Amino acid sequence: MGILEKIGEIEKEIARTQKNKATEYHLGVLKAKLAKYRSQLLEPQGKKGEKGEGFDVMKSGDARVALIGFPSVGKSTLLSTLTNTQSVAASYEFTTLTCIPGVIEYKGANIQLLDLPGIIEGASQGKGRGRQVIAVARTSDLVIMMVDVTKGEVQKDLLTAELEAVGIRLNKKKPGIYFKQKKAGGIKFNATCALTKIDEKMVQMILHEYKIFNAEVIFREDCTPDELIDVISGNRVYIPCLYVYNKIDQVSIEEVDRVAHLGNSVVVSCNMKLNLDYLLERTWQELSLLRIYTKKPGCAPDFSDPIILRGGASVEHVCHSIHRSIVAVFKYALVWGKSTKFSPQRVGIHHIMCDEDVIQIVTKK
Numbered sequence: 001m002g003i004l005e006k007i008g009e010i011e012k013e014i015a016r017t018q019k020n021k022a023t024e025y026h027l028g029v030l031k032a033k034l035a036k037y038r039s040q041l042l043e044p045q046g047k048k049g050e051k052g053e054g055f056d057v058m059k060s061g062d063a064r065v066a067l068i069g070f071p072s073v074g075k076s077t078l079l080s081t082l083t084n085t086q087s088v089a090a091s092y093e094f095t096t097l098t099c100i101p102g103v104i105e106y107k108g109a110n111i112q113l114l115d116l117p118g119i120i121e122g123a124s125q126g127k128g129r130g131r132q133v134i135a136v137a138r139t140s141d142l143v144i145m146m147v148d149v150t151k152g153e154v155q156k157d158l159l160t161a162e163l164e165a166v167g168i169r170l171n172k173k174k175p176g177i178y179f180k181q182k183k184a185g186g187i188k189f190n191a192t193c194a195l196t197k198i199d200e201k202m203v204q205m206i207l208h209e210y211k212i213f214n215a216e217v218i219f220r221e222d223c224t225p226d227e228l229i230d231v232i233s234g235n236r237v238y239i240p241c242l243y244v245y246n247k248i249d250q251v252s253i254e255e256v257d258r259v260a261h262l263g264n265s266v267v268v269s270c271n272m273k274l275n276l277d278y279l280l281e282r283t284w285q286e287l288s289l290l291r292i293y294t295k296k297p298g299c300a301p302d303f304s305d306p307i308i309l310r311g312g313a314s315v316e317h318v319c320h321s322i323h324r325s326i327v328a329v330f331k332y333a334l335v336w337g338k339s340t341k342f343s344p345q346r347v348g349i350h351h352i353m354c355d356e357d358v359i360q361i362v363t364k365k
């Protein structure tokens with residue numbers, strides 16, 4: 001039996017197994033098996049050219065956004081509208097066959113936007129160019145999942161399932177489970193909170209499915225068996241996702257209003273350039289980028305050319321992006337802005353910055 005058939009068999013067995021107390025261990029083991037086979041599917045096949053030409057686009061700029069969607073939802077139209085790059089758009093499906101990068105310039109940041117071929121159900125198992133597209137999605141800082149508003153939410157659910165199947169978790173945070181494999185000592189299990197979805201026995205069974213007999217496992221949250229499997233598998237990526245409903249020029253205002261109120265959704269019309277400013281603003285927010293303005297002593301801050309950093313960046317990150325050598329001679333910094341109680345405030349190298357902070361770095365002589 002090939003891996004695909006094995007996956008199919010297990011999926012069927014999970015579907016026909018009733019969920020209750022008596023079957024929950026069995027289901028946990030089945031899910032672990034499924035995760036194992038799926039990860040085998042993702043391993044490189046060894047054949048040259050498998051990756052697909054044109055998909056290895058260099059990362060550039062301050063962040064990377066991947067456009068994922070069914071064929072002909074308007075991905076290329078969006079890229080051509082928001083960037084200086086033209087990507088052919090047409091009414092037939094699979095117009096785009098490779099990865100086309102463009103650059104969005106927004107608030108002083110360069111955001112790389114990747115137009116990709118449309119993907120279809122079964123993409124995660126290698127249908128169409130699904131696997132290459134998904135590999136690119138894994139490397140992105142944000143997924144824009146584009147849906148044709150006239151086709152309904154089924155597109156969104158199908159695509160989310162395809163990405164889930166290959167370990168991409170959208171709008172989810174890493175499970176609070178500490179897991180470390182050991183050489184000996186058996187399985188040490190602990191929980192710092194009450195567990196309602198899993199117990200020690202199931203943890204053992206899932207670990208055994210992975211042939212892990214020595215490990216330390218600490219649950220810090222009330223996690224599920226699926227989340228434990230994610231942590232053991234280790235190759236999961238957690239990426240924010242915006243659901244962009246395109247072609248709102250084709251539906252009623254009531255429908256537009258309904259869709260606009262769904263979670264993480266943005267409604268647009270690429271053809272008619274409707275609401276694209278809001279899409280850019282939401283993209284910026286999801287990427288949680290920071291603009292840091294530098295200031296020299298006795299001079300006004302330089303508001304023309306911000307340093308762009310990731311949310312959570314510290315003074316140390318600021319130093320590095322100015323010059324590698326600065327950290328060695330860093331004495332303290334003066335910061336004006338939202339990250340401080342008063343302005344300016346004298347801070348150390350580990351101080352966490354906020355968007356639009358102004359910084360002056362003082363070095364040892």
Ligand SMILES: Nc1nc2c(ncn2[C@@H]2O[C@H](COP(=O)(O)OP(=O)(O)OP(=O)(O)O)[C@@H](O)[C@H]2O)c(=O)[nH]1
Nearest residue numbers: 072073074075076077089090094095096118270271
């Ligand atoms: N009515 C309407 N049509 C649109 C809109 N945006 C794009 N289209 C049309 O939808 C069709 C497909 O657009 P593309 O940009 O090629 O779609 P795609 O998602 O890149 O398609 P593939 O590359 O084939 O996956 C074209 O005929 C576009 O003109 C929109 O906002 N409204």
Ligand SMILES: [K+]
Nearest residue numbers: 072090092095
């Ligand atoms: K198309």
Ligand SMILES: [Mg+2]
Nearest residue numbers: 075076095096
């Ligand atoms: Mg296209």
